[in-house]
Amino acid sequence: MTTALLSLLLAARLAFAITVDEVLLQIDKNLTYEARDSSITMTVTKGSRVKSYKMRSYGRGQDEMAMEYLEPARDKGTKMLKKVDELWMYLPAIEKVQKLSGHLLRDDLMGSDMSYEDLMESSRWQKAYQGTIVAEEMMEGRKAWKIEMKARDTSVSYPTRIIWVDQASFIPVRQELYALQGMLLKTWLMQDIRKIEGREFPMKMVVEDQVQKGSRTEITFDRVSFQVALPEEVFSTRWLER
Amino acid sequence: MDLLVQLAARNLGRNRRRTILTVLTVAMGTGLLTVALSMLNGILVDALKFASAASGHVRIVDPDYARRDQLMPLAENMPDVATVVAAVEGQPGVLGAYAHIQAGVTGAREDQDIGENFSLLHGAPVAYYTEVLHLDDYVVSGRLPTARGEVAIGQTFAQELDVTVGGVVIVLGQTQDGSPSPARLQVVGVLDLGNKNVNRQSYVILEESQWMADIEGGATEVLVSTGDYARADKLAAQLRSLPATAAYDVAAWNERPPFDTLGSFLVAIRGIVAGIIVFITGLGVLNTMMMSVLERTNEIGVMRALGLTRRQTRELFFFEAITIAAIGGLVGVAGGGGAAFYLSRVGIHLGDAAAKAPAAVPIHETVYPHATLDTLVLAFFLGIAMAVVGGLLPAWRAANIEPVEAMRHRR
Numbered sequence: 179m180t181t182a183l184l185s186l187l188l189a190a191r192l193a194f195a196i197t198v199d200e201v202l203l204q205i206d207k208n209l210t211y212e213a214r215d216s217s218i219t220m221t222v223t224k225g226s227r228v229k230s231y232k233m234r235s236y237g238r239g240q241d242e243m244a245m246e247y248l249e250p251a252r253d254k255g256t257k258m259l260k261k262v263d264e265l266w267m268y269l270p271a272i273e274k275v276q277k278l279s280g281h282l283l284r285d286d287l288m289g290s291d292m293s294y295e296d297l298m299e300s301s302r303w304q305k306a307y308q309g310t311i312v313a314e315e316m317m318e319g320r321k322a323w324k325i326e327m328k329a330r331d332t333s334v335s336y337p338t339r340i341i342w343v344d345q346a347s348f349i350p351v352r353q354e355l356y357a358l359q360g361m362l363l364k365t366w367l368m369q370d371i372r373k374i375e376g377r378e379f380p381m382k383m384v385v386e387d388q389v390q391k392g393s394r395t396e397i398t399f400d401r402v403s404f405q406v407a408l409p410e411e412v413f414s415t416r417w418l419e420r
Numbered sequence: 421m422d423l424l425v426q427l428a429a430r431n432l433g434r435n436r437r438r439t440i441l442t443v444l445t446v447a448m449g450t451g452l453l454t455v456a457l458s459m460l461n462g463i464l465v466d467a468l469k470f471a472s473a474a475s476g477h478v479r480i481v482d483p484d485y486a487r488r489d490q491l492m493p494l495a496e497n498m499p500d501v502a503t504v505v506a507a508v509e510g511q512p513g514v515l516g517a518y519a520h521i522q523a524g525v526t527g528a529r530e531d532q533d534i535g536e537n538f539s540l541l542h543g544a545p546v547a548y549y550t551e552v553l554h555l556d557d558y559v560v561s562g563r564l565p566t567a568r569g570e571v572a573i574g575q576t577f578a579q580e581l582d583v584t585v586g587g588v589v590i591v592l593g594q595t596q597d598g599s600p601s602p603a604r605l606q607v608v609g610v611l612d613l614g615n616k617n618v619n620r621q622s623y624v625i626l627e628e629s630q631w632m633a634d635i636e637g638g639a640t641e642v643l644v645s646t647g648d649y650a651r652a653d654k655l656a657a658q659l660r661s662l663p664a665t666a667a668y669d670v671a672a673w674n675e676r677p678p679f680d681t682l683g684s685f686l687v688a689i690r691g692i693v694a695g696i697i698v699f700i701t702g703l704g705v706l707n708t709m710m711m712s713v714l715e716r717t718n719e720i721g722v723m724r725a726l727g728l729t730r731r732q733t734r735e736l737f738f739f740e741a742i743t744i745a746a747i748g749g750l751v752g753v754a755g756g757g758g759a760a761f762y763l764s765r766v767g768i769h770l771g772d773a774a775a776k777a778p779a780a781v782p783i784h785e786t787v788y789p790h791a792t793l794d795t796l797v798l799a800f801f802l803g804i805a806m807a808v809v810g811g812l813l814p815a816w817r818a819a820n821i822e823p824v825e826a827m828r829h830r831r
Contacts, residue, residue: 222597222598224495224597224598227495227597229597252595252599252634253599256599256600267600269592269600269602271601271602271603272590272602272603272604274530274590274602274604276528276533276534276590276592276602277533277534278533278534278535279533279534279535279536281526281535281536281538282526282534282535282592283535285594286598288597288598288599288600289594289595289597289598289599290598
């Protein structure tokens with residue numbers, strides 16, 4: 179009996195030869211760039227209403243991200259800047275840079291199914307969560323590890339995440355985001371994984387609100403480049419006001 | 421019967437001190453009841469009148485808005501609101517119809533971070549603010565907004581932002597699609613509506629909120645006011661038959677939450693308050709009447725031996741109780757009515773207790789009791805009820821006394 183149990187444990191250990199921390203670290207690395215310049219189309223569907231936005235987005239390392247809205251006309255010129263734990267927004271209607279704080283960070287990003295906090299918490303999984311590989315499954319046509327992640331503290335937006343990580347690209351092809359009480363809040367898919375300038379990248383993301391049915395956000399990267407020299411100014415509040 | 425009435429009157433005069441004490445007990449109970457019922461009138465009925473007018477005696481909205489109105493979904497709006505307003509305004513019984521948009525916003529001074537201070541922003545024609553909400557009566561400094569770029573804010577919100585009239589606030593709301601929608605607004609007025617939650621609201625003209633919500637020419641609701649708010653459901657039925665409202669949800673205030681259950685809640689509260697006072701005062705009457713029966717056991721025995729029936733004995737004590745109740749009730753209604761009238765002029769300050777009342781049905785921090793005729797009549801008859809409750813057991817006991825045993829009773 180004991181021998182059988184030990185054999186089973188050894189088989190499981192061999193099956194998941196990589197540790198969960200290694201997987202999470204690899205995901206964080208994978209979704210973090212020395213420099214990224216991309217053009218994005220975001221389509222938000224709420225029931226029968228569909229609205230599209232075009233943005234240009236820049237990223238640098240884990241902590242810096244800048245974004246400018248190009249369309250529609252009403253939102254043109256709106257800019258966002260994330261630096262570590264802080265988020266600023268330039269609002270062209272009042273020609274003013276405002277730092278966002280408090281409950282406002284939990285608001286939807288441009289009416290989409292992502293919140294400002296979703297932007298803030300990206301690429302920090304290994305630090306914020308403790309994970310367990312619970313299975314190996316096919317997901318979105320790819321062989322994936324199913325990892326159950328519990329937040330190390332309650333300050334994160336989603337105390338539990340269940341993710342399916344593509345074993346080839348280390349991209350989380352599907353995520354299920356849960357509230358503290360265990361209610362499924364959102365699902366987040368990363369699709370159309372392509373090799374761009376030597377690295378795997380999901381060109382499309384689909385976020386669906388599981389509480390408010392019929393609410394869906396598609397983010398398509400029309401263009402992405404990692405080998406760019408981004409001027410220092412892009413990640414400053416001066417850039418927001420320009 | 422005349423003999424019994426005479427006997428009852430004579431008995432009341434025999435122990436004047438006890439009679440006066442009993443009358444005072446009933447008078448105090450009735451007086452207390454008058455003040456309590458007037459207070460409830462002042463607090464709840466006034467709050468209800470204000471709230472039903474503020475949210476529309478009749479409200480016309482998109483059916484999807486009606487289903488999720490707690491979330492104030494801007495996307496579920498009425499694009500051509502002017503047509504609906506014009507159709508409704510010509511109807512008999514309609515005092516006014518007003519396009520209205522309300523949305524949650526965060527506010528800050530120009531030098532503050534945004535996201536910590538919240539307000540419910542109303543956008544409506546100025547006439548709605550003056551004719552329905554009578555906001556001009558609550559302006560503590562400045563005035564109401566009359567043009568785009570202007571806002572009047574509640575005192576709590578003004579204190580949180582530390583702004584006064586002439587200051588500028590940045591208000592960040594959302595468009596109907598959820599995009600951030602900011603506005604730089606000059607504070608032209610600060611209001612004190614007597615409730616901290618209501619004082620967290622702010623008011624702009626309709627065009628400003630239409631721009632903010634990106635609903636040009638539209639609104640999320642049409643609020644209809646009528647002269648008699650109690651008959652709003654009849655008006656709602658009338659408005660439902662209009663072609664212009666066919667696609668919309670038309671409901672009177674008392675057909676919508678939270679008001680649909682508030683009427684029975686009010687009746688229950690009045691019943692509980694009245695019940696407690698009647699019970700306590702009834703115990704007081706019971707005490708003195710029972711003492712009277714015990715003291716007069718010997719006398720009752722003699723009267724029973726002389727031919728007074730059980731029924732007549734019961735009636736004798738009932739007459740005494742009713743007489744006490746009538747006198748006590750009149751004194752109580754006069755005293756309580758006077759006190760309620762005085763308090764209706766000076767008001768009762770409830771302080772922070774009222775601040776926690778929801779903005780949907782606001783209770784003002786200073787309340788003014790309303791002593792209406794029906795309140796006085798109700799209090800008087802409840803005073804009679806107190807005496808009946810208190811006199812029932814003693815009368816029953818007196819009627820069941822055996823004459824022989826009663827005459828042996830040592831005084």
